[in-house]
Amino acid sequence: MKKAKRVKKVARSKKPKKVLITGAAGFVGHHLVEHILKSTDWEITTIDRLDTSGNLNRFPGISVWDREKKRVHIVYHDLRAEITDSVARMLHGPFDYIMHLAAGSHVERSIEDPLLFFMDNCIGTVNLLNYARHGGLRKKARVNPQSRTPAFEGKFQYFSTDEVFGPAPDNVSYKEWDRNNPNNPYAAAKAAGEQACIAFAHTYRMPIFITNCMNIFGERQNREKFIPLIIRKVLDGDTLFIHSNKARTQAGKRHYLHARNISAATVWLLLHGKVLDGTAAQGKYNVVGEVEIDNLSLAKLVAKYTNDYLASKGKKQRPLDYKLVAFHSSRPGHDMRYALDGSLLAKEGFSYPVSFKESLRKVVRWTLDHPEWL
Numbered sequence: 001m002k003k004a005k006r007v008k009k010v011a012r013s014k015k016p017k018k019v020l021i022t023g024a025a026g027f028v029g030h031h032l033v034e035h036i037l038k039s040t041d042w043e044i045t046t047i048d049r050l051d052t053s054g055n056l057n058r059f060p061g062i063s064v065w066d067r068e069k070k071r072v073h074i075v076y077h078d079l080r081a082e083i084t085d086s087v088a089r090m091l092h093g094p095f096d097y098i099m100h101l102a103a104g105s106h107v108e109r110s111i112e113d114p115l116l117f118f119m120d121n122c123i124g125t126v127n128l129l130n131y132a133r134h135g136g137l138r139k140k141a142r143v144n145p146q147s148r149t150p151a152f153e154g155k156f157q158y159f160s161t162d163e164v165f166g167p168a169p170d171n172v173s174y175k176e177w178d179r180n181n182p183n184n185p186y187a188a189a190k191a192a193g194e195q196a197c198i199a200f201a202h203t204y205r206m207p208i209f210i211t212n213c214m215n216i217f218g219e220r221q222n223r224e225k226f227i228p229l230i231i232r233k234v235l236d237g238d239t240l241f242i243h244s245n246k247a248r249t250q251a252g253k254r255h256y257l258h259a260r261n262i263s264a265a266t267v268w269l270l271l272h273g274k275v276l277d278g279t280a281a282q283g284k285y286n287v288v289g290e291v292e293i294d295n296l297s298l299a300k301l302v303a304k305y306t307n308d309y310l311a312s313k314g315k316k317q318r319p320l321d322y323k324l325v326a327f328h329s330s331r332p333g334h335d336m337r338y339a340l341d342g343s344l345l346a347k348e349g350f351s352y353p354v355s356f357k358e359s360l361r362k363v364v365r366w367t368l369d370h371p372e373w374l
């Protein structure tokens with residue numbers, strides 16, 4: 001709470017900052033738009049190609065939308081193509097901050113069509129980096145050609161994932177600069193995007209940072225994701241299959257955090273975070289969330305909140321029907337456990353504004369109240 005207030009105060013300036021958010025019509029992107037509209041006076045431009053997971057109908061769900069929508073300018077563009085001069089003119093840069101979220105985000109689809117994911121997550125990132133360096137990101141008025149400090153005023157964020165580190169043994173939580181070991185095309189393509197950012201930061205003196213984030217949940221999430229799926233299975237009385245170890249004794253584990261927490265972390269890092277400097281020692285941040293939970297415990301919790309909701313409406317309760325399934329041979333690329341060490345962000349002074357259980361309970365209630373998102 002204390003940190004959120006600080007963001008609000010710092011982020012109101014004489015001249016509003018201009019920010020570009022890619023993938024803003026997606027699940028996390030629209031939460032970031034909401035957080036920025038609520039906590040800053042920044043002017044937002046969005047890029048999206050509105051594919052299966054992009055949906056502009058998320059925007060009217062933002063509680064301040066009617067009042068603040070004049071601060072949002074929407075541009076249609078597919079980042080697999082270069083940002084040409086004519087598209088650039090529509091964006092109205094240069095920008096103080098660029099936040100790059102647009103990506104193919106679904107592991108299963110990346111296994112079916114890996115090339116598409118490399119086009120979106122790697123080539124798309126390079127196209128955006130090129131736009132940023134050729135006038136998209138605000139340049140410093142005076143630059144010393146001998147210096148290694150960034151030649152730009154603003155910051156560029158690359159929004160990456162825990163999956164680039166691959167599966168984590170039970171006693172391991174990866175730190176920011178630990179080795180990558182992506183186990184599926186989605187994770188590999190995100191890791192490729194990270195490498196492009198590191199190279200551009202060094203070669204063109206661009207102020208870039210990378211966030212590696214764990215599993216995010218929230219309102220208006222794509223229905224194929226785990227939490228909406230659990231709610232549907234409970235309501236329909238269908239069996240939920242949960243990814244487990246070979247012996248079917250232990251479900252896969254993750255950290256989960258509400259989209260508001262990653263949005264707040266993003267804005268905090270734009271204001272206070274360090275950027276890549278070629279040393280492989282700064283400019284990457286793990287955004288982890290407070291709770292590690294196995295997927296069976298999560299399913300039970302979501303089922304409980306669903307039943308609490310049904311009871312409050314005087315409706316019949318529905319038990320969770322589940323089965324642990326060892327996916328290893330049938331679905332390679334789905335890892336048992338991802339785990340990141342979030343101590344760096346905490347040490348630098350950021351704390352998460354919303355708690356896991358309370359935000360999960362609210363999301364379940366919200367989703368049941370808005371069945372069009374289920």
Ligand SMILES: NC(=O)c1ccc[n+]([C@@H]2O[C@H](COP(=O)([O-])OP(=O)(O)OC[C@H]3O[C@@H](n4cnc5c(N)ncnc54)[C@H](O)[C@@H]3O)[C@@H](O)[C@H]2O)c1
Nearest residue numbers: 023025026027028049050051053054078079102103105216
């Ligand atoms: N959701 C999570 O749990 C999670 C966790 C860690 C990291 N991430 C990362 O966060 C970002 C956003 O994730 P999300 O869950 O909101 O994904 P999402 O699939 O809901 O949204 C992605 C958005 O990007 C757009 N997009 C995709 N490719 C594009 C392209 N080539 N050009 C223009 N627009 C394009 C889509 O239309 C969509 O609106 C991704 O980069 C993802 O890798 C997500």
